[in-house]
Each structure stands twice: as structure tokens, then as C-alpha cells.
Amino acid sequence: MEVRKPxxxxxxxxxxxxxxxxxxxxxxxxxxxxxVVTGNLDALINxxxxxxxxxxxxxxxxxxxxxxxxxxxxxxxxRFGFEVTRNSPRQADLIMCxxxxxxxxxxxxxxxxxxxxxxKYVIAVGGCAISGGPFKxxxxxxxxxxxxxxxxxxxxxxxxxxxxxxxxxxxxxxKVKAEKFFGGANHKQSAAEKELxxxxxxxxxxxxxxxxxxxxxxxxDVPDDFKIKEEEAKA
Amino acid sequence: MKLEFLSFDFDKFASEMANLKEQKHFDYxxxxxxxxxxxxxLGCIYILENTESHERCAVKMxxxxxxxxxxxAANGTGDTDGQKLAYIPSVINIWKDADLLEREVFxxxxxxxxxxxxxxxxxxxxxxxxxxxxxxxxxxxxxTLADDEEPNYGLEYFIDKDGNLQSKQNRLFTxxxxxxxxxxxxxxxxxxxxxxxVLDGETVKRVYPHLGYIHRGIxxxxxxxxxxxxxxLTDRLNYLCAMMQRHALVGVIEEGLGVELTDRIKYVRTxxxxxxxxxxxxxxxxxxxxxxxxxxxFLYGMRDREHVLNVMEETTxxxxxxxYYRIGGLQDDIDPNFVKNCKDLVKYLRPMIQEYxxxxxDNIITHNRLENVGPMSLEDCISYGVTGPAGRASGWKxxxxxxxxxxxxxxxxxxxxxxxxxxxxxxxxxHINEMYQSLNIIEQLIDNIPEGDFYVKQKPIIKVPxxxxxxxxxxxxxxxxxxxxxxxxxxxxxxxMRPMGLTLVGALDPMLRGQKIADxxxxxxxxxxxxxxxxR
Numbered sequence: 001m002e003v004r005k006p007x008x009x010x011x012x013x014x015x016x017x018x019x020x021x022x023x024x025x026x027x028x029x030x031x032x033x034x035x036v037v038t039g040n041l042d043a044l045i046n047x048x049x050x051x052x053x054x055x056x057x058x059x060x061x062x063x064x065x066x067x068x069x070x071x072x073x074x075x076x077x078x079r080f081g082f083e084v085t086r087n088s089p090r091q092a093d094l095i096m097c098x099x100x101x102x103x104x105x106x107x108x109x110x111x112x113x114x115x116x117x118x119x120k121y122v123i124a125v126g127g128c129a130i131s132g133g134p135f136k137x138x139x140x141x142x143x144x145x146x147x148x149x150x151x152x153x154x155x156x157x158x159x160x161x162x163x164x165x166x167x168x169x170x171x172x173x174x175k176v177k178a179e180k181f182f183g184g185a186n187h188k189q190s191a192a193e194k195e196l197x198x199x200x201x202x203x204x205x206x207x208x209x210x211x212x213x214x215x216x217x218x219x220x221d222v223p224d225d226f227k228i229k230e231e232e233a234k235a
Numbered sequence: 236m237k238l239e240f241l242s243f244d245f246d247k248f249a250s251e252m253a254n255l256k257e258q259k260h261f262d263y264x265x266x267x268x269x270x271x272x273x274x275x276x277l278g279c280i281y282i283l284e285n286t287e288s289h290e291r292c293a294v295k296m297x298x299x300x301x302x303x304x305x306x307x308a309a310n311g312t313g314d315t316d317g318q319k320l321a322y323i324p325s326v327i328n329i330w331k332d333a334d335l336l337e338r339e340v341f342x343x344x345x346x347x348x349x350x351x352x353x354x355x356x357x358x359x360x361x362x363x364x365x366x367x368x369x370x371x372x373x374x375x376x377x378x379t380l381a382d383d384e385e386p387n388y389g390l391e392y393f394i395d396k397d398g399n400l401q402s403k404q405n406r407l408f409t410x411x412x413x414x415x416x417x418x419x420x421x422x423x424x425x426x427x428x429x430x431x432x433v434l435d436g437e438t439v440k441r442v443y444p445h446l447g448y449i450h451r452g453i454x455x456x457x458x459x460x461x462x463x464x465x466x467x468l469t470d471r472l473n474y475l476c477a478m479m480q481r482h483a484l485v486g487v488i489e490e491g492l493g494v495e496l497t498d499r500i501k502y503v504r505t506x507x508x509x510x511x512x513x514x515x516x517x518x519x520x521x522x523x524x525x526x527x528x529x530x531x532x533f534l535y536g537m538r539d540r541e542h543v544l545n546v547m548e549e550t551t552x553x554x555x556x557x558x559y560y561r562i563g564g565l566q567d568d569i570d571p572n573f574v575k576n577c578k579d580l581v582k583y584l585r586p587m588i589q590e591y592x593x594x595x596x597d598n599i600i601t602h603n604r605l606e607n608v609g610p611m612s613l614e615d616c617i618s619y620g621v622t623g624p625a626g627r628a629s630g631w632k633x634x635x636x637x638x639x640x641x642x643x644x645x646x647x648x649x650x651x652x653x654x655x656x657x658x659x660x661x662x663x664x665x666h667i668n669e670m671y672q673s674l675n676i677i678e679q680l681i682d683n684i685p686e687g688d689f690y691v692k693q694k695p696i697i698k699v700p701x702x703x704x705x706x707x708x709x710x711x712x713x714x715x716x717x718x719x720x721x722x723x724x725x726x727x728x729x730x731x732m733r734p735m736g737l738t739l740v741g742a743l744d745p746m747l748r749g750q751k752i753a754d755x756x757x758x759x760x761x762x763x764x765x766x767x768x769x770x771r
Contacts, residue, residue: 069540102448102451103376106380138376139452139455140376
């Protein structure tokens, strides 16, 4: 059979070398200036968190075997501090969603995500978790786990090679470092927000779901026993 | 195997099937294929094997239709009263593995089996509407995140004295039962298997498997794909048997087309199958050790597995998903270094297998944990369809490579490994011994790969002539077969797999009854189940 030269739609190779954009986010975060004490505290905490990410073993199919291979002698993700995998969501920092999520499994994934303690992250490993992959036309497959849980890092591949999984996990480390615990808001107001007086988050929410603000509830009447009696107030 | 169907009178079906088993010794039910024959209606195809002569036969049975109950929904005890149902007598009393196989047909086609004690959904959620494999089913991929309210009963259908189809409820649990739910997210179930376990203290009384947490409906997807497109999905079933599963699929299509393969293709396919078997068995020995808490043996096995992957990767380009076979041959010729790499691998791996035994297999703790755990006799193994290493540990000579040789397996010398201990230790040892046999097979073939084409040219759009075929290969965990019903189109009318693990999961219940709950993990590890293969 003669195969015509197919046009392969792939990620541009340069994107794989892009480690700066996440570091840019960190810089933007610190644009308004950082307090010496709290800034350093943040850096210390994030350094610790980023280098000991505990993942929930949540392998539904093929990608799970590659994840296991990552943990073994040849690739050894202990080099980056990922070696602790947890079987309970209560003890885990992130879900490695490695494999297809079907309609029957979807409630379980949601529940596991909800059971995890904040701050929590999700990595979607492989084509199935990203978009349904080769099973996109199936009647029983969720077309991408982002429909159910927010995803921090996508690792494409079917299944991704261990190198790709390691790269994805290191991207998550960079992302973990772009967070602030102490010292002020995480986010600088933009010009548009200043004018409107609402946050950027609020704006995107309104774009998606419409204006959710209601009439403010003003309490005018108070039950009798709640009223402060004049005598008591004087005394 | 081109299928010629026996057919029986509907009223005599059960007794004729019993005759096949008792008199003609067809004691192994390979699989039940549910099918929507279009205007003919719904029906089932039973594929049977005689375990002495290894002769196979196929029986076709069309379902009858009738309204369940007296036609008024409120009067009955079952949920389906007043609905029009297709029904066939059950064969669960003749072959035990019919239990899950019939529930699968019910799940996808809505055919109820008279006399089956619990007709309820196996793969899909209990609130799923309709039967997705029927040709008139309307595609719908909506889903909910709400919990599934599973019924705590199964329906048993029967024909009453007036000739009406009736149903009654059978409770799954009694009020005193203590039920522990294991899975679907559990580190030792090897995927997303869920076992509802009824306990009496520490003793297991009953295990109800719940499947379908990774059901992707591959068979339904195949019906709208061209033959070339169907190939991509087999590698994603039991991802440790990617080669063998693809082998079964291209095998059945090639048989339908009548393709003659060159010797080179046959040699390379045999070697690749055995490399894949090594890969799978290495992962089995590793994971079996890890499930018992032995991390060292796990790391050793995974280390050596990488060497096997290296050899395959240099030719196929993939580590796990190989995509190497295609209809009429191979995707590409073998790598120039392939022969040398294989020889190096054989030399390296042989002493390593002894190392697993030193580190883990011969350990007294391992023996205590595995011996007499999850026992199953030879008779039960055949009746429950426990193929592969698990069945061979009970002395059942079921290796498809010996019984129905394909490619080079009848031209090389190798032994079928069996044990007679009937327990988990035997299953572990069969895996270990089979690795030696795989190395033997590779050694014999690797020096003599003949020159020739690696691909026999096929038409760009393949149309298989009308007919039904069944072709099976020996996967790493049992027999893997593909049934193909072609109506002469460019896509199959119905394709159905015989997964390796489905019958193994069905056999967990009889293996574990009366055993301790702690042995559940051990038994599950030793029968080597991989869930995406079961759920498809």
C-alpha cells in the first residue's frame, strides 16, 4: 500500500524547550516587590514542596505502566523527589491521572480529587486523559479529564515516554514554585480591573457564567431578644 | 478457524448443549459471542473446545422474544415487567464460565438468559439506558458524576407453567453479611477492578466482581472503522501483550482474506511474540512480588524488563504500544542489530531468572504466602475457562501454541510448562519456567531468520469476504481470540474478543471462597489479571 506523506500535526519542538514561561510567571508574581522576610519564607516553603511531591497512584491503563517504569531503576524519578507514591488521596499532593477515564470511573476520579487536601495538582498523562485519545469516538469515555477536574500539566503521548513524564513532572515543580503564601495578594490589579473595581477572576467568571451578583441582603428587622436593651447599653 | 455453525431447536437447546459436553466431551466454553444479526434478530454464538482432541465447534442460537410478566409493569417483582425481551436458556450449569459471559451479552445486547441467577449489568452503570451494541442503539455519550445506585439483587428469568416469561429477584447479600468493597482505586487490584467481598470474620464467603471501570467499547468502535483502523486499538487492551493481541486480530483478518505469509514474517512474529511474553512475565513476577511487599524483586524485574524493551524498541520504535504487525505482514523490516541484540538478551536474561528465584521465589515467606492459596482443581479450571499459566498450574495442558499451532510454534522444540499444585505457588512457577521456554524458542529461531519480504502487499481498502472466523493466540495470561463476522464490507459487521482476564476474574470467586481476606490480593496477583483487557 502506498502511503502518501502525511502531514503530522505535532507540537513545535521549541515548545518542548520552553522552560521560561513558568519562570516568567514567578517574575510577574514578584513584580510589585517582595518583602525580604516573607518572600524568602515563600521561596523556602515552595522549594521544599516542589521537591517532595507525593503522587496518588491513580493508574487506569497503559500510561500507568510507564509511570511505574519511571519509578524504577532506569529512569528513577526519586532524583527529583517524586518517589513517594501514596495509595490514599488524603496523603497525596497530586493525581497522576494515567489512563482513560470512562463514564463509570468519572465519579470515582471526582471523588478522589475532592478528598485530597489543598494545595493539590492534577497531571493528565497521555492522550486519553487529555482528550479521549484513540477512544474519542467511544460511547463510554470522558473526552478529557478537564471536564471533571482542573488540570495543571498535560503530558501528551500514547503512552508518553518516561522522559516525557519526567519533563511534565518537572514543569509541575516550576508551577509549584509560582505560588505565594505570605505577604499580600498574589496578583497585581490590571488597569481594566482598577476601572471596574473587580478582580480578574471575577471577570472571567462573569464571562463564562454570567453575572452572579444578587441584590445585597440588608437586615432591617432583628428579633426582639437580639436587640440590645437601652438600660444594658447604658450600664 | 472458519466457523460452521451447529444449530439446535430452541426447546431442546439446553439438553443438546449438555449432550455436547457429556457425550462429545466439549468441556471448555471458549467464549459466548452476542450478536445483532440485523433482520434475523438477536442471538448468540457459543465456541466450544474438546480438551482431549482440541477439536472446536461453534453453536449458533437465535433468541426468542416475548413480553416479560403479565404486561403490566406494576404487577411484577422485577424491573423489566411489561418490556419485550429477547431470551435464550442459560448454560451456566454446564460451563461455569458462562456466568460472566452471559452477563456480558445481557449488558450489551439485552438478551436475558433463562435460569441465570443474577441478570444485571456487568460493565455499564446500572442506570445506563439501552443496550449499546445493538445496531439500532442511538449514540449517546452523556455522563453523570452522581453515584451509581446499584441494585442489591439480580433478576432471574424463567418460563412459568403458562409459557410466559417471568422474573424474580435474587438478593445478593443477606442482612447479616459483612461486605467489604475493594477497588476500583486500589493499589493491588492491578488497575480499576472492583471486588465486592462478603466476609465472615476474616473468611471470604463470596466475591462479586464489578467490571467496566475502563470499558471503552472497543468492539462497538470497530464496527464503524475500516480494517486498517481497527488495528490501532488492540495494543491498548492488555498493554503487556500488545504483540500477541495484534497477532490475533491480523491473524483472523488474514485468514478471512486467505493471505499466505512469507517465512520471514512468521519467524519475526514468533520472536516478537516471545519477547513480548518475556516482557509480560517479567512484569508479572515483579508485581506479584510487590503485592506481597517484596520491593527488591520488583525492582530487579523492572530493571531487566527494560532490556527486553530495548530490543523491541530498536525495531518497532515503541516501548509499550508497539504497532508492529499489520494485515499481510509487518510494519517494517527488523533492525540490522536485532539478531545481535536478541542473542545478547538471551545470554543476559537466563541467569537473571534464577536471581528472581533466589531473591523471592525460593524464599520461605513466599512459599508460605503462596502455597495452598487460591486453590482450583483441574476440573474447575476447565469449567471456569481458566486458561494460560493459571490453568496450567492445575495441570491443564491448554497452551494454544501447542494445541492450535500458528506461525513457527510447531517447528521449534519447546515444552509446555505445567504444575500440579493447583495453587498460587504453581502459577508463579509456571511463569518462571515459561520465561526459560521463551528464551529457548528465541534461541532456536534467531539465527535462521530467512530472507524474504516482510510484507505481502494488500489492497489499500481491505474487504473481507462474507463469513465468520475465530482465531486465537496464546497471550501472556491465557487464550486471546478474536471472532470476526464479515458481510463483505470494508468494516467488520461484528468483531469480538475473547479477553484473557474475564474468565480469570470469574474464577476468583470459587478460588477465594473459604480463604482469608489477606489472600485475596495474593490470589489476584498470581492469576495475572490486567483490567483494560477484561473491560475492553
